[in-house]
Amino acid sequence: MTSNPILLAVGTLAVAVAFGANAQAQAPVAPTQTPAQRMFGDIAPKFAQLTDDVLYDDVWKRPGLSPRDRSLVTVSALVAMNRPDQLRSHLIRARDNGVTQDEVVETITHLAFYAGWPSSVTAISVAKDVFQKK
Structure with a gap:
């Protein structure tokens, strides 16, 4: 099958008109x-x-919980399950949702007696790192 140069030129012109003269030069976003x-x-x-x-x-x-409350619940669950990788991003989210550094530390301290000291030690280390990168 051979291509017709006139139809090709007309098609190219139609594309240029439809999408603007610079359509071929612009990279897709x-x-x-x-x-x-x-x-x-x-x-x-x-x-x-x-x-x-x-x-x-x-x-x-x-609507049942505010984003701030959801952050506290999530941080608490991650501390209790000793999930430092996920805790890091949720501590950042918690701060964005209005949870203060003091509230995070108090939550982790409180959880030491319910979720285990080693889990809280790990969580405090993660929190310290997140707070320092503020």
């Missing part, structure tokens, strides 16, 4: 990735989508 997409979207896109759509777009936005 990459969509902004969420933290979940950056962390594991390349290997687990469905997991990233569920994290974004269900956890953060539904559960975290339910």
Whole structure:
């Protein structure tokens, strides 16, 4: 099949008119990735989508608790389960949601007696690092 140079030129002109004269020179704009997409979207896109759509777009936005209260609950659960990797990002989120450094430290101290001293020692180390990077 041979291509007709006139039809090709007309088609190219139509594209240029439809999308602007610089349409061919402009690079496509990459969509902004969420933290979940950056962390594991390349290997687990469905997991990233569920994290974004269900956890953060539904559960975290339910009216029963404020974002601040949800942060305190989440930080407490992560301390109790000794999950320092996830605790780090949730401490940042908690600060963004209005939880103070003193409240975080008091929460971790309180949990030492309910969730175990080693879990709180780990959590204090993570919190110290997060607070220093403020």
